[in-house]
Amino acid sequence: MKKHKRLLFIIIPSAVIVLLAAALFILAPFIAMSPAATGPVEDTDIYAVRNSRNNLFIIPSGEEYIVIDASTDLKDVEKAFNDAGMDPADVSHVLLTHAHYDHVGALPLFANAKIYISEDELTSSSHSLPDSVRLTDLIPLSDWQEMSLGGHNVTCIKSPGYTAGSMSYILDGKYMFTGDSMKIDNNTITEHPFTEERGKAAETRVLLFTRMLELELVLTAHYGLYYPSLLTLE
Numbered sequence: 001m002k003k004h005k006r007l008l009f010i011i012i013p014s015a016v017i018v019l020l021a022a023a024l025f026i027l028a029p030f031i032a033m034s035p036a037a038t039g040p041v042e043d044t045d046i047y048a049v050r051n052s053r054n055n056l057f058i059i060p061s062g063e064e065y066i067v068i069d070a071s072t073d074l075k076d077v078e079k080a081f082n083d084a085g086m087d088p089a090d091v092s093h094v095l096l097t098h099a100h101y102d103h104v105g106a107l108p109l110f111a112n113a114k115i116y117i118s119e120d121e122l123t124s125s126s127h128s129l130p131d132s133v134r135l136t137d138l139i140p141l142s143d144w145q146e147m148s149l150g151g152h153n154v155t156c157i158k159s160p161g162y163t164a165g166s167m168s169y170i171l172d173g174k175y176m177f178t179g180d181s182m183k184i185d186n187n188t189i190t191e192h193p194f195t196e197e198r199g200k201a202a203e204t205r206v207l208l209f210t211r212m213l214e215l216e217l218v219l220t221a222h223y224g225l226y227y228p229s230l231l232t233l234e
């Protein structure tokens with residue numbers, strides 16, 4: 001009996017340590033995420049909304065707004081709009097970088113918006129679009145497509161790797177929205193956790209890096225905002 005007790009004293013703490021280590025291993029990529037704080041983005045007319053561990057970005061467009069990605073929690077996003085004195089009903093266009101749950105959660109809030117997504121992501125079976133969003137209502141985008149939306153110029157850059165149909169966007173020749181196509185840590189561009197096709201993602205990072213050098217600001221979904229001139233590619 002005594003021997004059994006002594007064994008339990010070894011087994012239980014060991015099991016707890018192993019479980020804690022496993023939990024830390026799983027949570028580490030999330031803990032490392034560092035989205036921008038909710039509020040105006042300095043020196044731009046862009047407004048960042050921090051929701052959970054990511055950002056959505058609001059760009060004024062006349063009396064309306066363009067939104068990049070739709071974040072995770074609809075109620076939190078609604079509150080952020082209200083707090084900033086903006087009405088989600090005035091969002092005219094939503095550009096999705098991809099269709100994971102943490103980028104599409106608040107889509108039902110933007111009932112009057114046209115929603116854009118890459119044609120490759122639209123045909124992918126692994127999207128997490130809310131039930132109320134019909135695939136047929138989404139507007140497919142192709143590689144290097146140029147659009148004029150509410151007075152803004154948008155360039156679509158196919159960014160496969162993180163997901164097969166990921167898309168990045170350049171706005172007005174100044175800002176690049178990279179979604180989850182890269183992680184940026186201490187101004188170093190690296191692979192985003194949970195990347196599906198690592199080789200393709202590496203090619204995408206090279207492509208985006210060469211394009212962002214001409215721009216003013218890079219806005220990631222999970223890792224904040226960066227001046228391209230300070231960035232290096234790992």
Ligand SMILES: [Zn+2]
Nearest residue numbers: 100102180221
């Ligand atoms: Zn994400």
